[in-house]
Amino acid sequence: MIEKKMLIGGEWVDKEEKIEVIYPYTRKPIGRVPKGDEKDVEKAIERAKEGFKEISSLTAYERYEILMKAAEILKSRAEEFAKTLVLEVGKTIREARTEVQRAIQTLIFSAEEAKRINGETFPIDAHPNGKGKVGFYIRVPVGIVSAITPFNFPLNLSMHKVAPALAAGNAVILKPSERTPLTPLMLGEVLLEAGVPPKAISVIPGYGDVGRAMTTHPEVRVVSFTGSRKVGDIIARQVGIKKLVLELGSNSAIILHKDGNVQKAVEKTVQGGYAIAGQVCISVQRVFVHEDLYDDFLKRLKERVSKLKVGDPMKEDTDLGPMIAPSELERIQEWISEAVQKGARIEAGGLRCAEDETIFSPTIVSLVPEDSKLFKEEAFAPVVAVNPYKDIEEAIRWVNSSDYGLQVGVFTN
Known part of the structure; x- marks a missing residue:
């Protein structure tokens, strides 16, 4: 039985109420994790506000180094991650290994992009009143990112959201599917070991109440969701003026x-x-x-x-x-x-x-x-x-x- 605690702003937290993780092939429990709730989200957001200050003050190169180190740690634990993916998702071991390799590549791509976050200048003097003036913009970290992921690619789809957000200097709160929370929590272990500022990362397993708290909280600046069209529609109606990224279903x-x-x-x-x-x-x-x-x-x-x-x-x-x-x-x-x-x-x-x-x-x-x-x-x-x-x-x-x-x-x- 795989036992994991949830991660709230760098602190590993256990609770009496648990979510059982079922192996789809045998329909038997293979893991247990704490069941998060709205109070856990509130605590994670309070810590993320401090974590954001820490991670956004890091240089682009420092964030690059952290993510590259995370890629190396994940690579060293690749088979452990792959076998855990089989147990929680039911995908084949070959498919699981492919997902781990994709997650490693996503970390490397994100690390490289941390060094390419730039701005642009504008020819203000092209305007009649622009003589002697210069215009430009730069990109800056946005704040706290709420990331919600589905069951089918719990590691790599989490990585798609978490790694770019960290590369850009943001704090992240991740809610994995309640069916497949194990590898996302293991990802939290990897990121902390790699040197991500502890308060800048949380992983909270839970149900709809956790997702709702993460998408509606006023301190959250970006919501990124991958999942069904039905839930995506609900989230789009809830988030208000936050930045919203949806990757929904297909036919x-x-x-x-x-x-x-x-x-x-x-x-x-x-x-x-x-x-x-x-x-x-x-x-x-x-x-x-x-x-x-x-x-x-x-x-x-x-x-x-x-x-x-x-x-x-x-x-x-x-x-x-x-x-x-x-x-x-x-x-x-x-x-x-x-x-x-x-x-x-x-x-x-x-x-x-x-x-x-x-x-x-x-x-x-x-x-x-x-x-x-x-x-x-x-x-x-x-x-x-x-x-x-x-x-x-x-x-x-x-x-x-x-x-x-x-x-x-x-x-x-």
């Missing part, structure tokens, strides 16, 4: 035109559609294939998907592991059933794995109607919908019919 599509490379499109569909059991904001969910290539593409895709190895995410050769929670398996099963009732056809999968009921079989559904949830909403599951089209304008209309953004791919020559 990403591929168009395979009649002159495209079928096998390449198949490989990229599998790579993009089934990684982390489809629980990626830019996961390939819909594929629109020109009718001349449709049968060939579908045949090849089914053959390729049948070769995916599902099972224990700790095994080196596993391609697809469990979804995060039973409720998510039930939801996607309902969506597939709805699509089938409206005329769709299951080409592969469509059910939980008989051997491992925490895993949803890699699924292909064809002829998915436009009015089904599987076509319109974000599936966040190992399911790819494949539909034929006659005219490219029709395919583009289908892609653009989604209310989501983020990503689309086009295969053409």
